[in-house]
Amino acid sequence: MDNYAVEMTGITKIFGEGFKANDNVNLRVKRGDIHALVGENGAGKSTLMNILYGMYRPDSGYIKINSAEKTFHSPSEAISGGIGMVHQHFMLVETLSVLENIILGDEPAGFAGIIDYNTCRKRIKELAFVFRIDIDLDAKVGSLPVGIQQKIEILKILYRNAEILILDEPTAVLTPRETEGLFKTLKELRSEGKTIILISHKMSEVLSISDRITVLRRGKVTGDLHTADTGKSELGRLIVGEEIADLSVKVKTPFEDTILEVKNVSIKNDRKFLAIEDISFLVQSGEILGIAGVEGNGQTELIEALSGIREIDSGTVLLNGKRLQQNDVIAHIPADRHKHGIVKEYPLYMNILLGRESESGFSTPYHLKQKELINYTDNLIKEFDIRPADHGQLMGGLSGGNQQKAVAARELTKDTDLIIASHPTRGLDIKAAKFVHEALLSERRKGKAVVLVSTDLSELLMLSDRIAVMYNGTITGMFKAVQTDENEIGMYMTGMMAKDSKK
Ligand SMILES: Nc1ncnc2c1ncn2[C@@H]1O[C@H](COP(=O)(O)OP(=O)(O)OP(=O)(O)O)[C@@H](O)[C@H]1O
Ligand SMILES: [Mg+2]
Structure with a gap:
């Protein structure tokens, strides 16, 4: 028995x-x-x-x-x-x-x-x-x-x-x-x-x-x-209940402008120690820069600084050639969606508004355009297959993956040149993850610059043009995605290799 x-x-x-x-x-x-x-x-x-x-x-x-x-x-x-x-x-x-x-x-x-x-x-x-x-x-x-x-x-x-x-x-x-x-x-x-x-x-x-x-x-x-x-x-x-098709083929984009420039930046963590020490990199229009690394090596602080939640200690961050300002609009899919991404007690459509309150499509200086916002939300529900398909559902009542879909839907449809995506497919089922991958590739084709942080190396290799590996607050390696593999990235992630020791 x-x-x-x-x-x-x-x-x-x-x-x-x-x-x-x-x-x-x-x-x-x-x-x-x-x-x-x-x-x-x-x-x-x-x-x-x-x-x-x-x-x-x-x-x-x-x-x-x-x-x-x-x-x-x-x-x-x-x-x-x-x-x-x-x-x-x-x-x-x-x-x-x-x-x-x-x-x-x-x-x-x-x-x-x-x-x-x-x-x-x-x-x-x-x-x-x-x-x-x-x-x-x-x-x-x-x-x-x-x-x-x-x-x-x-x-x-x-x-x-x-x-x-x-x-x-x-x-x-x-x-x-x-x-x-x-x-x-x-x-x-x-x-x-x-x-x-x-x-x-x-x-x-x-x-x-x-x-x-x-x-x-x-x-x-x-x-x-x-x-x-x-x-x-x-x-x-x-x-x-159906076959999942392969991801669309990634071709080189024709853009050349630099969207994001990080120059000799250092950033402190909450304990006032340097979490990031003197790093520099560029992200171009139509490019996805992947950031690999074991969590806790400075990625969080870097992303928070790029998305305006954390101050930098020294160095410069330029967005389209101008110093990054607190009120610059940047699309940001946060790693910890409960801390930064959603308000559980609000209905879905109010969560779609978060961080976008000043967009003219959603509000006048005097009031919220509720009907427009709800229409917009209904479209996102359809496009991103958010379930249940109910704009009034409280965010806390959505399943984990559907909360993530809602955050991705809100951020990927913002009118910005830069998208920062931290673990954008964490917790998504295979179909939804593929949808987000396609959405990122499509924004890339439109000329947006994407910074993609992920611990999923196959995801990074599949989507990125270049991959920066972070270890202990610095970038230990920068690779063209087509010229590297999980093994090599893995070695740089653990600090066994550093850029100085290469060649
Ligand atoms: N407290 C709740 N109130 C209302 N609806 C709920 C509540 N908890 C779950 N649901 C609904 O029940 C369904 C199943 O949710 P559940 O969290 O069990 O999904 P799941 O399989 O764990 O999904 P995921 O992979 O996204 O975590 C969802 O449609 C969700 O919106
Ligand atoms: Mg669940």
Whole structure:
């Protein structure tokens, strides 16, 4: 008889006026398996896992854990039941330290009720060592890049002795090397008999690490597969219900003007240390400059400075030959969309307005042109396939990928010469990611300059004309995309090579 850690049977979850985010879903996960849950943006993956984790109650259906029927009324009940979840959007408290975040809600009281930090610290250090997670436990979480925050989330559930681990898109923010590290950890957990449910949009990852796969489309299960018996094309078809065409061919553009010029720029981070030291580069009209690098090597500070959120310490940034001003309009798809990209409590159409309030199409000096804005939003919903197709939907009610589509739609349709795209396809399903890739190429054809930051090297190689590799606050290598490959870039990313040592 099969030994199931999780059995979800006939699960239906309805939001609002009868929208079925989960429609009679069955999910069976064998104990000791890595079970992938895949599907397009908005398919209902996070909803299903939130039900398992006790965040939502299903409208119908039931759940068995290790063959016993269970109803979790809250995450803390699920945690006591041996279930841990790392959410798609981090839930850490930014003002607290790493250590405080990990033990938050689970503080062991020592003598006289005082929290025994030393014992906690020792235990976390052991876990971090075993799972090869290298973190400064005393750093404030808010100052850390998203890649590191993800690792803290994982440590947090390991600290709570979860037997069943739910990871909602854990690799979206990781570099290929970090992902390899995470997968090693997951395999170790599996060999100890733990059960892992993994949500991911990256097919190659799903195929390489999972034992079984469940596919959701529009709330329903469309596939239940043995990983060994399937492949990329079948999986792609089950996910989006159609074939995905190849990306259009990138040809050289005829433009020559320099749009962005960065000259001997240094930038300080929040802790007032130099995050960027004396870097210089140009981006031309009709060019995509890719920026590769392990997160935390200055990319964030650079992008924030280019998009006017952070001051530069010295040097010059020129946009079309003029010094970059605070109020210059630049299209910016931010890496951390919750911090900079959206307001969850606003409806979709108001989020489309963010940063574009002064555009005459949307407002007069006296009032908002609501009808125009709503029309405009409806067009973007169609063009970018944002679901549900409802301009009044609160942003917080959209799935992660659909929030990202909305931000991309807003920024890519701004009237600017420069587009800064930080991880623009993070969290997007294969179809939506391809759409954004095509949109960036199309802006490039129109003569826009694009700075593209990504940890996905295949994405960088596919879209960029040139690739700058950042390490430790400097550019260690600058390559023509057609003349390099993932291996070479990877070496420069880890600081094993620097431009001086080349040739
Ligand atoms: N709290 C909520 N209120 C209203 N609608 C919601 C809520 N949460 C989710 N939905 C809707 O349910 C559907 C499924 O969302 P869910 O977050 O489960 O998708 P997902 O498969 O995780 O997608 P993604 O890959 O983009 O993260 C979406 O259409 C979403 O808009
Ligand atoms: Mg999700």
